[in-house]
Amino acid sequence: MSTTVLSVQNLKVHYPVRKGFLNFSERKFLKAVDGVTIELAKGETLGLVGESGCGKSSLGRAIIRLNKPTAGHVQINGVDFLALKGEKLRRARTDIQMIFQDPYGSLDPRMTVHEILSEPLQAHLKLSRKEMDLRIRQALARVSLRDRALKKYPHEFSGGQRQRIAIARALVLEPKILIADEPVSSLDVSVQAEILNLLKEIKDDLGLSMIFIAHNLSVVKYISDRIAVMYLGKIVEIGDRQSLYQSPQHPYTQALVSAVPIPDPKLERTRQRIAVTGELPSPMNPPKGCAFNTRCPLAVDRCREQAPALETFSDGRWVSCFEVEKKKAAN
Amino acid sequence: MSNTLTTTMTGTDLSMDTNLKDETGGVSLWKDAFRRLLKNKMAVIGGTFLLLEILLAIATPWIAPYDFEAQNLELWVEAPSALHWFGTDTLGRDLFTRVLYGGRISLMVGILASLVSVAIGVTYGAISGYLGGRVDSLMMRIVDVLYALPFIFLVIILMVYFGRNIYLLFVALGMTQWLTMARIVRGQVISLKEKEFVQAATSMGVRKSTIIFKHLIPNCLGPVIVFMTLTVPTVILEEAFLSFLGLGVQAPMASWGTLISNGVEVMEIRSTVLLFPAMALGLTLFSLNFLGDGLRDALDPKGAKD
Numbered sequence: 001m002s003t004t005v006l007s008v009q010n011l012k013v014h015y016p017v018r019k020g021f022l023n024f025s026e027r028k029f030l031k032a033v034d035g036v037t038i039e040l041a042k043g044e045t046l047g048l049v050g051e052s053g054c055g056k057s058s059l060g061r062a063i064i065r066l067n068k069p070t071a072g073h074v075q076i077n078g079v080d081f082l083a084l085k086g087e088k089l090r091r092a093r094t095d096i097q098m099i100f101q102d103p104y105g106s107l108d109p110r111m112t113v114h115e116i117l118s119e120p121l122q123a124h125l126k127l128s129r130k131e132m133d134l135r136i137r138q139a140l141a142r143v144s145l146r147d148r149a150l151k152k153y154p155h156e157f158s159g160g161q162r163q164r165i166a167i168a169r170a171l172v173l174e175p176k177i178l179i180a181d182e183p184v185s186s187l188d189v190s191v192q193a194e195i196l197n198l199l200k201e202i203k204d205d206l207g208l209s210m211i212f213i214a215h216n217l218s219v220v221k222y223i224s225d226r227i228a229v230m231y232l233g234k235i236v237e238i239g240d241r242q243s244l245y246q247s248p249q250h251p252y253t254q255a256l257v258s259a260v261p262i263p264d265p266k267l268e269r270t271r272q273r274i275a276v277t278g279e280l281p282s283p284m285n286p287p288k289g290c291a292f293n294t295r296c297p298l299a300v301d302r303c304r305e306q307a308p309a310l311e312t313f314s315d316g317r318w319v320s321c322f323e324v325e326k327k328k329a330a331n
Numbered sequence: 332m333s334n335t336l337t338t339t340m341t342g343t344d345l346s347m348d349t350n351l352k353d354e355t356g357g358v359s360l361w362k363d364a365f366r367r368l369l370k371n372k373m374a375v376i377g378g379t380f381l382l383l384e385i386l387l388a389i390a391t392p393w394i395a396p397y398d399f400e401a402q403n404l405e406l407w408v409e410a411p412s413a414l415h416w417f418g419t420d421t422l423g424r425d426l427f428t429r430v431l432y433g434g435r436i437s438l439m440v441g442i443l444a445s446l447v448s449v450a451i452g453v454t455y456g457a458i459s460g461y462l463g464g465r466v467d468s469l470m471m472r473i474v475d476v477l478y479a480l481p482f483i484f485l486v487i488i489l490m491v492y493f494g495r496n497i498y499l500l501f502v503a504l505g506m507t508q509w510l511t512m513a514r515i516v517r518g519q520v521i522s523l524k525e526k527e528f529v530q531a532a533t534s535m536g537v538r539k540s541t542i543i544f545k546h547l548i549p550n551c552l553g554p555v556i557v558f559m560t561l562t563v564p565t566v567i568l569e570e571a572f573l574s575f576l577g578l579g580v581q582a583p584m585a586s587w588g589t590l591i592s593n594g595v596e597v598m599e600i601r602s603t604v605l606l607f608p609a610m611a612l613g614l615t616l617f618s619l620n621f622l623g624d625g626l627r628d629a630l631d632p633k634g635a636k637d
Contacts, residue, residue: 064534093536106527109360110549119545120535153359166531173535 005209006040006063006096006177011072013055013062013233017284030284032058034233035072037310040177045203045210047224047241049217049256051280055233056213057101060179063211064098065089076177094124097170101182103162107154113140113165114150120173139168142205143198160191164198171202178203178210184219196223217260221245226316229253232283232291235310239317249319251296252276290322298323364553367629374625377618384615388435397425399432400583410603417607420590421597426604429585430611436586437612440501440570441563447505448566449559452512457543457551459513460520471517474510482507483573490578500579504566515558519551553630560623564616571612587612 013033032055040046048056061067063074065081074081076095084092100106107116117136121127127135137147143164154162163183170178180199184192200223203210214220220227221241228238229252237250248254255274262268278295281287287294293303302322310320313328368374387394396416403423411418417426459470489503523529524547532542571588573579580586587608594605 066530066534090536090538093534096534098531098534100527100531102527106531108528108532108546108550111545112359119532119537119541123535123537123541155360169531169535 003042004039005042005077006038006211007073007075008036008038008059008063009073009075011036011059011062011074012070013058013067014070028284031055031233031286032283033062033069034286036230036233036235038228038235038238040209040211042176042209043203043207044226045212045224047220047227048211048213048230049215049220049227050230051215053280053283054230055283056215056230057181058233059230060098060181060211060213064093064096064179066098091124094120094173095175096177096179097173097175099163099166099170099178099180099183102186103159103166104154104186106166107162107169109154112151112153113145116154116165117150117169117172120169124173135172139172142171142202143168158191159187160194163187163191163195167195167198167202171206174206176209178208179213180210181213182215183212185214185216192219199223217256221260229256232281232286234291234320235318236292236321237317237319238310239313239319243314243317249313249317249324250292250321251298251323252292290320364626364629368625371625371628373621374629377621377625380614380618381622384434384618385438387431388438391431391435395428395431397428399428399585400424410601418601418603420593420604426590426607429590430587430608433585433587433590433608434611434615436497436580436584437567437570437588438615440497440504440586441567443501444504444508444566444570445559445562447502448508448512448562449555450509451505452509453516453548453551453555455509456513456516457520457547460517461524461539461543461547463521463524467517471514474513478510482569486573487578495578495581497580500570500573504569504573507569508562508566512555512558512562515554516548516551519554520547523547523550553627556630557623557627560619560626564619567612567615 011033012031012035014029014031017028017030034055036055036059038046048059050056058067062069063081069082072082076092079092081092081096111119114136117139118132121132121135136150140147140149145161145164145168149157149161149165154165157165167183183199184195187195196219199210199212202208210223212220212223224241226239227241227244228235229244229250230236231252237244237248237253244253245257248257251274255276258272258274262271274297276295281291281294287304289305290296290299290303290307293299296303298321300322306322308320308322308325310318311325313319313324319325368378401424403419405423407419407421407423409415409419409423415425415427417430420426420429455470455474459467485507486503489499489506493499529542529546532546567587570579570586571591574586574589575592580589582589590608591605591612594608598605
């Protein structure tokens with residue numbers, strides 16, 4: 001569990017926003033991802049949580065180069081992924097695959113399942129028809145769909161089945177890293193569990209590393225080894241799944257964790273919620289100082305002036321909050 | 332192999348698999364659209380009429396009762412009779428034969444020129460829309476400039492430069508018709524390339540050309556087919572216009588356009604000389620429009636009621 005397969009350093013994704021007539025006025029930037037550093041070890045699943053618009057999807061898409069990162073580095077197995085161009089980039093894409101949120105949009109409606117699954121193989125490998133068929137059937141079996149699905153079109157399947165097809169497509173090239181962008185949030189709750197179990201099983205079987213993006217904390221807790229919490233384009237807390245849930249440090253994480261319902265009515269009644277008040281500030285116009293200061297119950301004057309850095313709190317745990325630092329210093 | 336694997340898995344997903352009616356193969360969106368098209372009466376009538384016309388056009392040399400240039404000046408603009416079903420024209424030629432031969436030319440011009448315009452327009456529009464940015468701007472400005480040129484001017488230059496030739500006419504008409512097609516396809520492609528399946532293909536490392544030809548173009552064929560059914564009548568009319576100017580089909584060969592312009596000359600003496608070719612053209616245009624309407628409804632998944 002020690003070799004790093006993916007390392008993201010100070011990644012920034014800023015979208016230019018046009019304002020005013022003919023671009024005469026100042027150019028503004030929407031800072032979707034603003035300096036994120038994460039490392040992913042072999043076989044590890046990193047959960048990425050945050051509310052809508054916090055930049056978690058932008059981060060995932062920037063890593064896989066669907067969005068153009070503004071600054072920063074992404075290394076896959078030590079290779080600078082962002083420096084690759086043209087044919088080299090195309091080849092390198094086999095190592096990192098993505099599963100999309102919407103299984104209705106991520107499969108071409110005019111292709112049969114066979115065509116969908118053969119596409120990545122055709123793009124990268126020169127296989128005979130037989131070899132190709134074999135690999136497609138293996139991929140399909142891995143997501144437990146039957147062979148006769150091959151001749152069918154995506155619209156003939158349910159949402160869960162479509163997501164299985166999408167997973168099979170992501171696996172057919174045998175990638176090392178999988179980025180799952182809210183793969184279960186558009187599915188039924190009962191189907192969500194199936195897909196989660198499937199992902200977990202496949203990940204363990206193949207020794208994949210995975211970045212799992214979601215806004216549902218229970219889902220992330222179930223599947224992840226480590227969890228990173230994002231707020232307004234920055235990581236505010238990152239740590240081991242168990243300890244992060246048991247003792248969340250950042251006030252935002254505390255609020256998130258306290259918002260998870262407990263599936264036991266007696267305990268649920270005693271659950272104390274830390275309510276986060278106010279709206280999420282616009283990433284176009286983030287607050288000065290700590291991004292969370294407008295909604296933070298602990299905010300003091302310093303938080304409105306300076307932005308805290310992500311500091312080590314304990315073993316493998318990083319928190320970005322002045323109050324937490326103070327507490328740690330007092331101990 | 333798959334049986335043992337599937338039995339180890341549980342879940343609602345798999346039980347739903349057995350509920351699917353179709354056991355052998357999939358129902359593609361095209362088949363589905365065709366089924367919907369068959370429910371539209373007017374489109375079916377239009378389509379059948381067109382099919383019949385095309386068959387007649389192909390069979391014309393064998394079924395035409397007379398030679399299309401055989402003149403008989405004693406039979407000057409005769410009324411329809413048992414011998415001459417549509418009557419005769421100003422040179423005593425059998426009008427039925429001439430309408431059949433005219434249909435051959437008109438339909439051929441319509442279909443081939445439309446195909447030329449589709450081939451150019453779809454490729455151009457798809458590349459422009461997919462690449463985006465500066466390339467897109469440049470390619471679309473070229474289209475704007477061509478739009479500004481009067482098409483007749485372009486055709487005349489082509490015809491004068493390369494000589495009058497029926498096949499060149501197809502190309503010339505096609506080359507003036509692809510502009511709108513390119514814009515339609517570009518718009519479609521711009522919206523399609525944001526779709527997740529295109530992004531999925533990009534992130535999988537599929538080549539750009541493969542993405543354009545396997546994902547983008549097949550998914551915008553619906554509007555293309557609909558627009559093509561509307562291009563065919565436009566081209567037929569333009570050919571009639573060019574023939575009228577003496578740039579299109581040369582006598583004694585005829586197209587519906589030249590037959591109509593001949594008919595206009597004797598319209599006060601014998602209206603049938605105008606009426607029959609005009610009816611042939613009119614019915615064809617109607618059929619194409621009904622078929623186009625039907626296709627648009629059938630291919631638009633949002634309009635699908637079943």
